[in-house]
Amino acid sequence: MSTQKTDQLHRFLFSEAHIRGELVQLSESVKAMLDTKAYPPCLQTLLSEMMLATSLLTATLKFEGEISLQLQCEEGALKYALINGNHQQQLRGIARWDGELSDESFSEIVGKKGVLAITIMPKKGQQYQGIVALDKPSLAECLKGYFEQSEQLATEIVLHTLMTEKEVKAAGMLLQALPQSDTSHQKQNDTFEHVAHLTKTITKAEITELPVEEILHRLYHQEEVRLFDPVDVSFSCTCSQEKVNQAIASLPTEEVRNLLDERGKISTSCQYCFAEYKFTEEDFQNILGDAQPNSSKLH
Ligand SMILES: [Zn+2]
Numbered sequence: 001m002s003t004q005k006t007d008q009l010h011r012f013l014f015s016e017a018h019i020r021g022e023l024v025q026l027s028e029s030v031k032a033m034l035d036t037k038a039y040p041p042c043l044q045t046l047l048s049e050m051m052l053a054t055s056l057l058t059a060t061l062k063f064e065g066e067i068s069l070q071l072q073c074e075e076g077a078l079k080y081a082l083i084n085g086n087h088q089q090q091l092r093g094i095a096r097w098d099g100e101l102s103d104e105s106f107s108e109i110v111g112k113k114g115v116l117a118i119t120i121m122p123k124k125g126q127q128y129q130g131i132v133a134l135d136k137p138s139l140a141e142c143l144k145g146y147f148e149q150s151e152q153l154a155t156e157i158v159l160h161t162l163m164t165e166k167e168v169k170a171a172g173m174l175l176q177a178l179p180q181s182d183t184s185h186q187k188q189n190d191t192f193e194h195v196a197h198l199t200k201t202i203t204k205a206e207i208t209e210l211p212v213e214e215i216l217h218r219l220y221h222q223e224e225v226r227l228f229d230p231v232d233v234s235f236s237c238t239c240s241q242e243k244v245n246q247a248i249a250s251l252p253t254e255e256v257r258n259l260l261d262e263r264g265k266i267s268t269s270c271q272y273c274f275a276e277y278k279f280t281e282e283d284f285q286n287i288l289g290d291a292q293p294n295s296s297k298l299h
Contacts, residue, residue, distance in 0.1 A: 006169070008230040009059055009089060010212045015224050017191035018178040023212055024055045024233060025171045030161075032235035033093050034168065036273065040101040041163070042109055046071075046081055047093050048161040049139045052172035054085040054093075055233055056157070057118070060176070061087050065122035074113040077101045084272070090236035092272040110134050116142065140172075153177055154189070156196035160204040169208035175199055195220060237273035244268060244277040249287045260284055 006027040013020055030048045039047065050069050058067045068084040077099035085091040101109070110116075116132040132146040140157040147155035154177040162169040177192050198219045207215060216225050248256055248266060259266050266279040 005230075007233045008212075009055055009233050010230045011059065011228040012216060013226045013228075014191065014195060014220070015226050017188050017195075017223070018180055019188070019192055019195060020176050020178055021225075022056050022059050022174045023171070023207075023215065024052055024059075024173075025169070025208065025212070026052065026055070026233060027167060027169050029091060029233055029235040030168045030170050033091070036094070039095065040097070042101055042104045043078065043081070043095050043097060044163065044168070045161050046078075046106065046109060046139070047083070047095055048168065048170045049159040049172075050081060050083040051085075051091055051093055052159045052161075052170055053139060053143055053157070054083040054091060055089060056172055056174040058085040058087060058089060058091075059231070060174075061120070063087070063122050063124075065120065068117075068119045068121070070117045070119065071110070072115045072117070073109070073111055076109065076111040078109050086238065089231055089233040090238060091233065092235060092237045094272050106138050118146070147176065153179075154192045154196075156192075156199050158199060158202060158207070160207050162204055162208045171207040173199055173202070173207065191223070195223060237270060237275065239270040239273060239275055239277075241277055244279060245283055245287060248279050248283075249290075253288075256284060 006025045007029045009022060009024040011020070011022050030051055033047060033051060034044050050071070054067055054069050057069075061067065064087045066084060066086045068082065071078075071081040073079060077097045078101065079096040079098060081093070081095035083091060083093035114134050116134055118130045118132060120128045130146065130150055132142050134142050136142045136145060138159075140159045144155050144157045147153050156175040157172065159172040160170065175192070175196055177188055180188050202215065202219060206218070210218075212230075213227070216227060256266070260281055265281075267276065268279070269276050
C-alpha cells in the first residue's frame with residue numbers, strides 16, 4: 001500500500017447535509033507516548049484510542065485552550081489514564097497501573113466503577129467538565145453516547161489501533177451533525193444515518209493505512225465532501241520552568257519558604273514526560289519581586 005504522511009488531522013464537510021467530519025491518522029506521536037513506559041498491550045490500545053479521541057475533540061474547539069480525557073478506576077489494575085491536548089494538536093498522555101494486565105477488553109479494564117471525565121479548559125473563561133457513561137463495550141461507543149445524550153448532537157466515532165512489532169498505526173473518525181434549522185432537519189437526519197452507517201464499515205487496515213482522499217472516496221463517493229488542509233498532530237509536552245514557577249507561586253508563601261528552608265530547593269518532575277524541574281531561592285526571590293510590582297518599579 002502507498003505510504004502517506006501520518007500524524008495529521010483532516011477536517012471535512014458534507015456540504016449539503018451540514019455534517020462535519022474529522023479523520024486523524026497517528027503513528028510517531030502515539031509511539032512516542034507509549035515509549036515513555038512499559039505499558040501492557042491493553043493499555044497501549046487504550047491510551048492510543050484516548051489520544052485519537054482527544055485529537056478529534058480538540059479539533060472541535062472554537063477557542064484556544066486544552067481538552068483532557070481522564071479515566072479513573074477504583075477497582076482492578078488500572079488506576080488512571082490521562083490524555084491532554086491543546087488547540088495546536090500537541091498531545092501527551094500517561095497511565096498508571098498496579099498489578100497484572102495483558103489483553104483485557106475495554107469493559108474489563110474499566111470495571112464497574114470506572115469514571116471518564118472530559119474537561120475543557122479555555123485559555124480565557126470558565127472550565128467545563130462532562131462525565132461520560134461507561135456503559136458500552138468500547139471507548140468510541142461511550143463517547144458517541146455522551147455526545148448524543150448530553151450535547152444532543154448526532155455523532156459517530158470510530159477508533160482503531162493497529163499494533164505490529166515495529167510500529168503503531170492508529171486512526172479515528174468523528175462525524176457530527178451541525179445544528180440546523182427545523183426545515184432541513186429530517187433530510188440531515190437521513191443523510192447522517194446513511195454516512196454514519198458507511199463510516200462504520202471502514203476496516204482497521206483501511207483507516208490506518210490508506211491516504212485520506214482514498215478513504216473519503218471509498219466511503220462517501222455518492223456525497224459531496226469538502227476536504228480542508230490537514231493539521232499536524234504531535235506528541236509534545238507543554239510543561240516548562242515558567243509553569244512550574246507559576247504553580248509554586250500559587251502556593252502560600254510561608255509553605256514555599258518552609259520547603260526551601262528545609263531542602264534548599266524544591267524538585268519536581270512532569271507527570272507526562274518526566275522532565276525534571278528545580279525551584280531555587282533565586283526563583284523564589286523573583287516571584288516575590290513579581291508579586292510586588294509597585295515597589296520594584298519605584299526602586
Ligand atoms: Zn512534561
